[in-house]
Amino acid sequence: MxxxxxxxxxxxxxxxxxxxxxxxxxxxxxxxxxxxxxxxxxxxxxxxxxxxxxxxxxxxxxxxxxxxxxxxxxxxxxxxxxxxxxxxxxxxxxxxxxxxxxxxxxxxxxxxxxxxPLSKKASMHLQLAWIYRESGDKELEEEYMHKAADFYDQSLSSERYPIGPLTDTAAMYVVGAIYYRLGDYEKCAQHLSRIIGDQAVRTREPQIFDKARDLWADVREEKKKTDAAAKKS
Ligand SMILES: [Zn+2]
Known part of the structure; x- marks a missing residue:
């Protein structure tokens, strides 16, 4: 063992x-x-x-x-x-x-x-995605990340949070982070903006707020890069 x-x-x-x-x-x-x-x-x-x-x-x-x-x-x-x-x-x-x-x-x-609950389905699909990530199977990793993001979105609109230690803000952040890794910066920004646009989150959950703000800065950098590349071609 x-x-x-x-x-x-x-x-x-x-x-x-x-x-x-x-x-x-x-x-x-x-x-x-x-x-x-x-x-x-x-x-x-x-x-x-x-x-x-x-x-x-x-x-x-x-x-x-x-x-x-x-x-x-x-x-x-x-x-x-x-x-x-x-x-x-x-x-x-x-x-x-x-x-x-x-x-x-x-x-x-x-x-x-x-x-x-949908949140449980989401987290199971995400953890399987992580196993594929470690093994280097990008296609399946992304397939399961997409499924996880969809389940979290459905959960956020229908289930009562917090679920265990997971708050709705943290779940929202996770979906944003999944889309960031998938390279879908539009969807990532949609989710992150709901966190950093909410001043109450800043006081209530400063850690998640800071993470969202940092990732937001990364998204803007990535978008600049892709916009510049699009102009060139
Ligand atoms: Zn048994």
């Missing part, structure tokens, strides 16, 4: 059997953080282990969802769904890139069944 990991046993919220899952140690050395809060750690990628998968029935979710009791009807829906699928899950102590991707794909496939 990787030295950054350890194993625990937890009951599965769907089949109720005890399953082995891998947790990561919290003391990791941060190398850098991207605009959209993707954190790069030294020698290790904890996103690989974000999803817990039951080794018996194949239910997959993040730790918080896995440890939350599901309503009986939801549990039954997933149980029936799993009975048809006949997943063959093999427990591995060390996850490879394909293992990590598969665990996220599985977890994403259950999100509708467990009536997960």
């Amino acid at each position: 990787d030295k950054h990991c350890f194993m625990v046993e937890k009951p599965c919220p769907v089949c109720m059997k005890t399953t082995r899952v891998i947790k990561t140690r919290s003391r990791l050395v941060v190398e850098k953080t991207d605009e959209d809060f993707c954190v790069h750690y030294k020698e290790f990628n904890p996103y690989y282990y974000k999803i817990w998968v039951c080794e018996h029935c194949g239910f997959a979710a993040d730790e918080k969802t896995f440890l939350t009791k599901l309503p009986e009807r939801t549990r039954k829906t997933i149980w029936d769904f799993l009975a048809q699928k006949k997943l063959d899950i093999e427990f591995t102590e060390e996850r490879t890139l394909p293992d990590a991707i598969a665990s996220f794909q599985l977890a994403i496939s259950y999100l509708d069944l467990i009536h997960a």
Whole structure:
């Protein structure tokens, strides 16, 4: 097992059997953080282990969802769904890139069944995008970033914030940052302007305000560059 990991046993919220899952140690050395809060750690990628998968029935979710009791009807829906699928899950102590991707794909496939909020769908798609980012698969990274941005936008117009530690301003910033990385400076500016145009945010959430203002300055630089290039051609 990787030295950054350890194993625990937890009951599965769907089949109720005890399953082995891998947790990561919290003391990791941060190398850098991207605009959209993707954190790069030294020698290790904890996103690989974000999803817990039951080794018996194949239910997959993040730790918080896995440890939350599901309503009986939801549990039954997933149980029936799993009975048809006949997943063959093999427990591995060390996850490879394909293992990590598969665990996220599985977890994403259950999100509708467990009536997960849009913000949760958004963050799952974004984290999978980060896995593709690290592996250098730009096409899939961008596909999942687009999906994450759409889910966050839908969430912002229909869900009540804060959701856990996430405020609506922070979610707005993340969408702006996603569009920045996608090179869609118009959409990025639309989202950032709603943050820096709001003086109340400045006092209430100075950290997010400053991040938005810094990114705004970068967007203006990038726009200047593209405008200049467009004039030349
Ligand atoms: Zn299970």
